[in-house]
Each structure stands twice: as structure tokens, then as C-alpha cells.
Amino acid sequence: MEDVICHYCHKQIRDQDELITASNKFQIRPFHYLCYEEIEEEANSQWKLWKPVNGITGNITAALMGLLALWMLFTDTLQGIGDLIGVLAAYPVLQRMVSYFKYEKKLPKFIEDKNDSPGDR
Incomplete structure (x- = not known):
């Protein structure tokens, strides 16, 4: 299993409790x-x-944008513009899926004794 390394301090992230995945300019780290x-x-600056991307706000954003994308793509709401809005609304859903499969799935949910593990933060 491949280790998940923090983009800031370059130390190992041991469980999902420590992990925050974030996006900036089409990158997820x-x-x-x-x-x-x-x-x-x-x-x-902005x-x-x-x-x-992960956490409560990321999950809510992905769910709402997923519903909006499905609605715009599979109905005739706003015709061609609605399809474009649907494709753009699918982006946060795709980000959330990449975050889950690339980083979160590799880590255990929670480690009881974090002091004995290597790479202490």
C-alpha cells in the first residue's frame, strides 16, 4: 500500500482523521x-x-452539484446552456471521487495510538 504524504510538511498521513484533501487550480493534494x-x-490572495474537497462541506457541495448536474443534463431545462451548466456542475463531483479513490481509500479510518506511529506531526 502506498503512503499518503502531506503536501506541506512532507510527512506521512496515517489515517483519515488527519487527512484533508484540498484543491487549487485543478490540483488535488x-x-x-x-x-x-x-x-x-x-x-x-484568492x-x-x-x-x-473532503469533509462535510466537500460532501454537501458534491451532492448538491451532482443533483444539479443530473437535472441539467437529463432534462431540457435551459436547453444547450443547461447542458453546459450540467457539465460544469459535475466537476466538484469528479473532484470528490478522485479525492476518495486516490487518497482516502488508502488510509484506515482511525488509528488509536498515534504516538507510536512513525511520522508524528
Whole structure:
């Protein structure tokens, strides 16, 4: 099994409890939750801001955009423009799926004793 490495501190992420996947400019990267908080504080412009993909907000966004994409793609709402909106709305769903299969699926849900594991944060 391949290790998931934090994009900020370059240490191993041991479980899903520590993991935050975030996107910026069509990239999805894994972070420790503490490293992600540091990055949020350092971001001084909108272009340097990483947006979380997993977690409650990522799941809600993906679900709502998935419903919007299905509605726009499979009905005649707004004709051709609706199809374009549907394709664009499918992007957060695709991001969430890539995040899950590329990073989250590789990690256990929770490790009881994190102090004994290598790569302490």
C-alpha cells in the first residue's frame, strides 16, 4: 500500500482523521489538518487559497452539484446552456471521487495510538 504524504510538511498521513484533501487550480493534494490550517492563515490572495474537497462541506457541495448536474443534463431545462451548466456542475463531483479513490481509500479510518506511529506531526 502506498503512503499518503502531506503536501506541506512532507510527512506521512496515517489515517483519515488527519487527512484533508484540498484543491487549487485543478490540483488535488493531501494535507494534515494542522498543515491545512497553517496554509489557510498564510494565504494572502484568492489564487493561493486551497479549497477542501473532503469533509462535510466537500460532501454537501458534491451532492448538491451532482443533483444539479443530473437535472441539467437529463432534462431540457435551459436547453444547450443547461447542458453546459450540467457539465460544469459535475466537476466538484469528479473532484470528490478522485479525492476518495486516490487518497482516502488508502488510509484506515482511525488509528488509536498515534504516538507510536512513525511520522508524528
